[in-house]
Amino acid sequence: MILFLDFDGVLHGLGQQVFEHLPRFEAILREFPHIEVVISSSWREKFSLEEMREFFSEDVQPRLVGTTPVITAKWPPYPRHVRHQEIQEFIVSRGFETRPWLALDDDMTLFPADCPSLILCEPVTGFDDEMADVLRARLNDSMGLDRRVMAYQVAGEVSVLLHTGEMLIDSDPEALAAMLFERGFRSCDVHNGQERNRAQGAGLIVSLKRTLRQLAEVSE
Numbered sequence: 417m418i419l420f421l422d423f424d425g426v427l428h429g430l431g432q433q434v435f436e437h438l439p440r441f442e443a444i445l446r447e448f449p450h451i452e453v454v455i456s457s458s459w460r461e462k463f464s465l466e467e468m469r470e471f472f473s474e475d476v477q478p479r480l481v482g483t484t485p486v487i488t489a490k491w492p493p494y495p496r497h498v499r500h501q502e503i504q505e506f507i508v509s510r511g512f513e514t515r516p517w518l519a520l521d522d523d524m525t526l527f528p529a530d531c532p533s534l535i536l537c538e539p540v541t542g543f544d545d546e547m548a549d550v551l552r553a554r555l556n557d558s559m560g561l562d563r564r565v566m567a568y569q570v571a572g573e574v575s576v577l578l579h580t581g582e583m584l585i586d587s588d589p590e591a592l593a594a595m596l597f598e599r600g601f602r603s604c605d606v607h608n609g610q611e612r613n614r615a616q617g618a619g620l621i622v623s624l625k626r627t628l629r630q631l632a633e634v635s636e
């Protein structure tokens with residue numbers, strides 16, 4: 417999970433002490449150790465990533481993994497939702513297209529109206545207790561996305577890579593499906609890791625997913 421973070425109107429409300437809400441935000445990061453933070457705030461135009469890390473507690477500093485690029489269009493067409501576009505450019509440049517992401521911001525005009533990843537703070541109050549609850553709920557929901565299982569078929573065997581980094585390999589897709597099912601995974605969690613190279617047969621992955629669907633039906 418990547419969290420794109422704005423500062424003004426988020427880590428402090430309008431007229432509040434700078435970084436007043438930072439301890440509350442850091443507490444959430446400690447609750448969810450799989451989140452990586454990318455800074456999308458305009459502060460990135462004045463400070464380097466290294467300098468901005470210094471604003472955060474020492475244990476949280478390594479969680480700040482980058483800043484979004486700054487788009488400065490000198491002539492039309494100007495991007496309509498600049499921050500959203502900067503986020504998209506960051507995602508593509510890092511090859512993070514399959515990773516779920518959220519953006520914490522107080523300016524809805526920087527994002528498309530229907531952007532499901534935007535968590536919108538009130539500019540005056542910023543990341544208060546209520547917003548912390550909203551973010552916490554969204555992160556709990558998103559755990560489902562992080563249960564992604566990547567399946568690969570190589571030389572008559574199918575191997576699956578779990579979100580924990582653990583790898584399971586078997587030549588029998590049905591046995592592998594049973595193992596995954598036992599751990600609570602379902603067919604929708606399994607993604608074909610060879611989708612970019614369809615020339616390679618993926619028959620075992622198809623069987624794996626079919627067996628997982630059947631196991632779920634039987635257990636209902």
Ligand SMILES: [Mg+2]
Nearest residue numbers: 422424425522
């Ligand atoms: Mg802001």
